[in-house]
Amino acid sequence: MLICTLVGLLGSLTGLGGASIITPLLVLAGVPVKEAIASAMVAIIATSSGSASSYVKARIANVNIAMFLEMFTITGAIIGATITTVISPVLLYFFFAAFLSTSFLRIRHIRKEFVPSEKQDRVSRWLNLQGSYYDEAHQKTVTYKANHALWGGAGMFIAGIAAGMLGIGAGAFKVTVHENILHLPPKVSSTTSNFIIGMTALAAVSVYLFSGLLNLTLMAPIAAGTTVGAIVGGRLLNRIHDRWLQVLFFAIVIYLIITMLYKGIISL
């Protein structure tokens, strides 16, 4: 339960659900892999709801952007879950690893402050995909405009397919789409991802419910621990500098890339 509290904290700060951290730990502890994945999905929902309550209230997570992107990711998730039997997920592991690697294109910006996009495409403007929030760490109001709404939607559609096919939350993928395609500030990217990821995980949990893989004695401590961690993380994020959040994100992304490549290679 203590480890899950830490995972909930990390997940809420970085915008990743935390399933990719919990699952291998549970497997190491002797839990059957499918049960571990099913319980990790419940943990994602706890992380998402526990932290998003603070992020939405502080106006860091952008509800309008989230609703627009959810449209693509949920459609992707349902298609992904449907085509799992037709297409081998092996290619998806490699694609996932390659896409996560694009995060490193922005690594040189870690030391620089976020520069909002001046231009905004027609669709983003029409949907009013913009916002502002007060950053406590930098003690200033950050104003931003999302760009490339449809490309962002396409990215979220693929994230949804990956989530549906691989039974993951694909939080790292979502944060990468938010930052690299939509040009959202780091905190808006991770908090909006957190907001969305609970819904993607809910669709996945439904599958595990049907398969009878949800173990109450396993889910209870995991959900309780991640909920506590996420509530704490939700109150900490705005006081932490973007730079440290990005360093934390990159550390987890490196771990995820290695995991994805490993899974892809052993599945060949």
Next chain:
Amino acid sequence: MKPPQKPDGQSKMENAISYLLIGGVLLCLVLLVAGMVLFWHQQGGVSVSQDQSVFVRGHDFFSFIYDQVTGRGVQSLPLRLITLGVIVLLLTPYVRVILSAVFFTREKNFKYMMITIFVLIILTISLTLH
């Protein structure tokens, strides 16, 4: 310092979503902890069991909730409390989408009303299919 001001309707919706999410996770936490404490009291420990009675199963999301709420599901009190906690946790993001749809409709924000209703329909279909 206060966050920047937004149009009233949007702020109300964001506050309502925020309260819904925190209310959902706190209620879930109370039910889970109560269930775990009772489980510990009855069993003398809180270890992960592989007994079939601790696995929950449902034909689909909604029928699972219906069975549990009407008492046709898990029978022991500690496991029933844990199941209710998990149900509250699962329902929270779903109710969040319904709440957003209601607010966008009340605000006559038709673009986002359509987007949210689309999300709600797809989500409901995906939860009903499994």
